[in-house]
Amino acid sequence: MAYRETDLVRQRKVAQKSGLLHTAETLVREGGFGALTIQAVAEGAGVGVGTVYRYFSGKDELATEVFKRATSREVGAVREALNGNGGPAACLAAAAEVFAVRAFAAPKLAWALIAEPVDPAVDLARLQYRKTYTALFETVVQAGIANGEFAPQSAGLSAAALVGAMAESLLGPLDNRACDADTIAALRLFCLRAVGAQC
């Protein structure tokens, strides 16, 4: 009779992988992807390196999974802001604010997710997630054009431009840990002006 994983074994594996990813993200949160090694994850999780390799083929796969897990959470927060109760301008302003406030709450992690030079596999995931962000912003830009809150414009181009603007403009402040209300207000206003909203 072939060996079959019991439900219990399967659940334990899922829990262990999730715990390793949590440990890995903690390392990135403190020191960027540069601080992420199989050895450090094993030590942080109190397991042998062989156990980490049972779940991840190497550092690159681990980095990519950490990236996807953390970025999915950020995308979720931005999506929620964009789906808020106000009109398109209010939702866009809220989304820019949520993006920035969350980034400053974990500046090293945000910098790692947005821009840290790292394996091409993570770069590829970055491109994919930026498309995801762009699609979310495109919806709100279209809504703003439709109800007259925003100027007529190419919603697709503006949405991608907003995503690029938000990411790039925070790199300097994140690097200097220079979070202040002025930075966040400046980003919010930039985004509103860019789509031609009254502000």
Added chain:
Amino acid sequence: MAYRETDLVRQRKVAQKSGLLHTAETLVREGGFGALTIQAVAEGAGVGVGTVYRYFSGKDELATEVFKRATSREVGAVREALNGNGGPAACLAAAAEVFAVRAFAAPKLAWALIAEPVDPAVDLARLQYRKTYTALFETVVQAGIANGEFAPQSAGLSAAALVGAMAESLLGPLDNRACDADTIAALRLFCLRAVGAQC
């Protein structure tokens, strides 16, 4: 007596390295960094791989040098536009247009320079050059604030945001080779609206 390079030998080496970089850039122009290998450069230049390794430690160094050479040229074109004769709004519009027109003239190269997933050494050079671009744009934003063509704003944040917006908004169109006058006009208007210029 120690061996000394003659001027002639030195000149020949400089010329040969420059020729190899030219061959390498042609490969990137046609197929992105993915098409860049030491072997392909050697074949394209009609030399042995050993000759290429005499100038570059490996593919990563070669890619980084191609990146820097090509991007310096782009930065120069944008700088020239920003230093044009018109006021800040006209110069900003011209710079956005130059950036986009040049990108569409060599879409594969532009995509490779802006976003292709590649070695971290190139990513690092990307971050450095984006700071160079940001410094250029900051000057024109400051001038526009000073003479009242632009809204009051954080010039540093807006400059970085403009750089991010320009790069990100062209990725989709470059990928689809979808250059048209509308795309370029849309980018120009986005940039002008973003700084609060009349447009």
